[in-house]
Amino acid sequence: MALLELDAVSKIFSQRRGGRAVQAVAGVSLAVGRGETLGLVGESGCGKSTLARLALKLVDVTDGRVRFDGVDVTGFASRRMLPIRRRLQAVFQDPLASLNARMTIAEVMREPFDTHGLKLGAGLEPRIRELLSFVGLENIDIQKLPGQFSGGQLQRIAIARALALEPEIIVADEPTSALDPSIQAQIVNLMLQIQRKRGISYLIISHDLDVIGHVADRIAVMYLGTIIEQGTADEIMQRPLHPYTQALLSAAPTLAARRQVGWKRIMLTGDPPNPADVPSGCRFHPRCHLARDICREKVPPLRAMPGTGQMVACHLAPEETARAGGEVGRARRGLAVAS
Amino acid sequence: MILSVRDFAIGFQREGQNLVAVDGISFDVEAGETFVIIGESGSGKSLTGMSIAGLQPPTAFVSGSIRFKDREMLKRPDAELRKLRGPEIGLIYQDPLSSLNPVWPVGDQIAETLVAHGLAGRAEARKRAVEMLERVRIPDPRRVASAYPHEISGGMRQRAMIAMALAAGPSLLIADEPTTALDVTIKAQMLELLAELKHEMALTIILITHDMGVVAEVADRILVLYAGRIAEVGPADSIMLQPSHPYTAALMTSAMISQTPAKQELNAIVGGAPGLGAFPAGCRFHPRCPRAQNDCKAVEPPRRKFGVVELACHHPIEAAMSLTAARS
Structure with a gap:
């Protein structure tokens, strides 16, 4: 049984002042198993952050069900959610914005215990120290305010705080995106290390395919509120079958590949789509670049590809997309080796 | 050589202390090259880039020399620096809204840079603004010219900002994290556009970034800045691959x-x-x-x-x- 399960969830935001309603998430089904990492990839406005908030029950679904460890929590009010929240924690992109700037690190760290009525007494400070040292912050002054720490340190503090109640799953929304490159690698390592030691599950949401490809067991690709491709990390990174996934992968190849003359990416034309104006x-x-009449007329269902577990929502997959997918995957690996 | 920086230092006074942010760096930029300054937060990369355009914070103390086409840029009067920004040096930033005025149609803003520098009269400037929008591959440039910044998409705004930076025909473009906030597929479009414009308009580009993927695609030479000092400077291939x-x-x-x-x-x-x-x-x-x-x-x-x-x-x-x- 999946630990966290989204079953055909949708979210419609109705705009004020008579504006049009926006469907940010349109019938998405995802499941994260125990100890598993599911990576969710997409660009701005695709609905991935809304999906994270639906999974965390920070916003309510318009339609569909959310289940945690087999229990349907869709209609749970915040009091009934409390015991679930201990087991389901979150890490966000901007640690400075997600931690209260006026609270000392000691206060930030004790808050989860207070919220859940856990009285540790004299055990509190050693526990906070233990958590901080677990994320590599042995000797920090916990009486300081968040503003006195670097972005990388703050993200470690946010992770330590998320671990305080020993959750079974962490939903991480762009956990490395706001950090300097040399710090990103540290946070990726930390998250992998936590999973190895504690066996927790992750739902990691990012626009960074490199990070997702490195940490995820399975990957789902989101476009304009829907999942357009899903599979194991190997399948998606080595043979993406949806033309959009192919464009995403080819947009950011290896450094060596990018320096080669004559290398060409799959270029998408036009702006990112607008969820208030969904194409037919x-x-x-x-x-x-493959679009034809059927694509303009009929919504492609997410369907299993023959012989694999890969699911793709494209009328033309795999017949017309497999070859390009293989090339994109090879370009990522092959060119890297050739350097 | 279009730019020569010698022993450049910049810092701030805080609580009676002199805090040096960039500490005596020297480098040259050749005409026609894409010169990339790589650095992480606090390296001093943006301060260096802004100082080249004479846009260092007024509270900063500076020393050394920044010579652009044989003109000393440091300690030059503001009025003279303003005359250079536009016709000689163009600037683009991470956030296009920081350089576009929200209450002015996009085309008028581009036209204004031409009028202000005495490069065209009003009517002519309007026409050239539309041409400039077309040049940065904006479909339907006439419509975009009369739109306000909030009425066009993020990608279009980025292009409009580039059009404004290049309208007065500068030879040097300083781009400070121009793609950092963009999605990968839009970033790819932006890089292609910059490469084409560089070729068409014979630009020298100084790109400031921490995105190594972007660096790999465009750099001729690279300067790596760490904590206000130069770690390494040289040809891009050797810096990136070895x-x-x-x-x-x-x-x-x-x-x-x-x-x-x-x-x-x-x-x-x-x-x-x-x-x-x-x-x-x-x-x-x-x-x-x-x-x-x-x-x-x-x-x-x-x-x-x-x-x-x-x-x-x-x-x-x-x-x-x-x-x-x-x-x-």
């Missing part, structure tokens, strides 16, 4:  | 996640970059450096030639080693 048929068709 | 300075090597490995087998520990450097006023003695990178020895703690490494690059490191990585280090 396949939502990706206005930017797709 | 870094000699341990800091550069660490940056490149961080950017090569896809070459580490999935789920394995990445080759990360420890700690974080030091903040202003907290730069360590000796080599400023030594507390984070896997190769540091005693001399690194005590003696600041002088800048010297090392193969095809110039670097400041007591124990640089030899070329053959750096390739394997970068791959491992």
Whole structure:
């Protein structure tokens, strides 16, 4: 049984002042198993952060069900959610914004215990120290305010805080995106290390395919509120079958590949789509170089590809996309080796 | 040579202390090249870029020399600097809204730069603004010219900002993190556009960024800045693919996640970059450096030639080693 399960969830935000309603998430189903990392990839406005908030029950679904460890929590009010929240924690992109700037680190760290009525007494400070040293912050002054720490240190503090109640799963929304490159690698290592030691699950949401490809067991690709491709990390990184996934992967190849003359990426034309103005048929068709009549007319269902567990929402997959997918995957690996 | 920076330093006074942010750096930029300044938060990369355009914070103290086309830019009166920004130096930023005025139609703003510099009359300037929008591949440039910044998409705004920076025909474009806030597919479009414009308009580009992927695609030469000092400067191929300075090597490995087998520990450097006023003695990178020895703690490494690059490191990585280090 999956630990966290989203079953055909949708979220519609109705705009004020008579504006049009925006469907940020449109019938998405995802499941994260125990000890597993599911990576969710997509660009701005695709609905991935809304999906994270639905999974965390920070906003309510418009339609569909959210289940945690087999229990349908869709209608749970915050009091009934409290015991679930201990087991389901979050880490966000900007640690400075997600930690209260006026609270000392000691106060930030004790808050989860207070919220859940856990009285540790004299055991509190050693526990906080233990958590901080677990994330590599042995000797920090916990009476300081968040503003006195670097971005990398703050993200470690946010992770330590998320671990305080020994959750079974952490939902991390762009956990490395706001950090300097040399710090990103440290946070990736820390998250991997936590999983090895504690066996927790992750739902990691990012626009960074390199990070997702490195940490995830399975990957789901989101476009304009829907999942357009899903599979194991190997399948997605080595043979993406949806033209959008292919464009994403080819947009950011290896450094060595990028320096080679004559290397060419799959270029998407046009702006990222607007969730308030969803195209007919396949939502990706206005930017797709393969698009034809059926793509403009009929919504492609997410369906299993023959012989693999890979799921793709494209009328033309795999027949017309497999070859390009293989090339994109090889370009990522092959060119790197050739350097 | 279009730009020559010598012993440039910039800093701030805080609570009676002089805090030096950029500490005596020298480099040249050749006409027609794309020169990339790489650095993380606090390295001084943006301060350096802004100072080249004469836009350093008014509270800063500066020393040394920045010569652009044989004009000294430091301590030049503001009125004269303003005359250079536009016709000689164009600037683009991470956030287009910081350079576009929200209550003015996009086309009028572009036209205004031409009028202000006496390069065209009103009517002519309007026409050229539309041409400029077309030049940055904006479909339907006439409509966009009469739109307000909030009425067009983020990608269009980015293009409009580039159009404005280039309208008066500068020879040097300074781009400070121009793609950092963009999605990968839009970033790709932006890089292609900049490459085309560079060619069409014979631009010299100084790009300031921490995005190694972007650097790899456009750089001719690279300067790596760490805690206000130059770590390494030289041809892009050698800096990216065979870094000699341990800091550069660490940056490149961080950017090569896809070459580490999935789920394995990445080759990360420890700690974080030091903040202003907290730069360590000796080599400023030594507390984070896997190769540091005693001399690194005590003696600041002088800048010297090392193969095809110039670097400041007591124990640089030899070329053959750096390739394997970068791959491992």
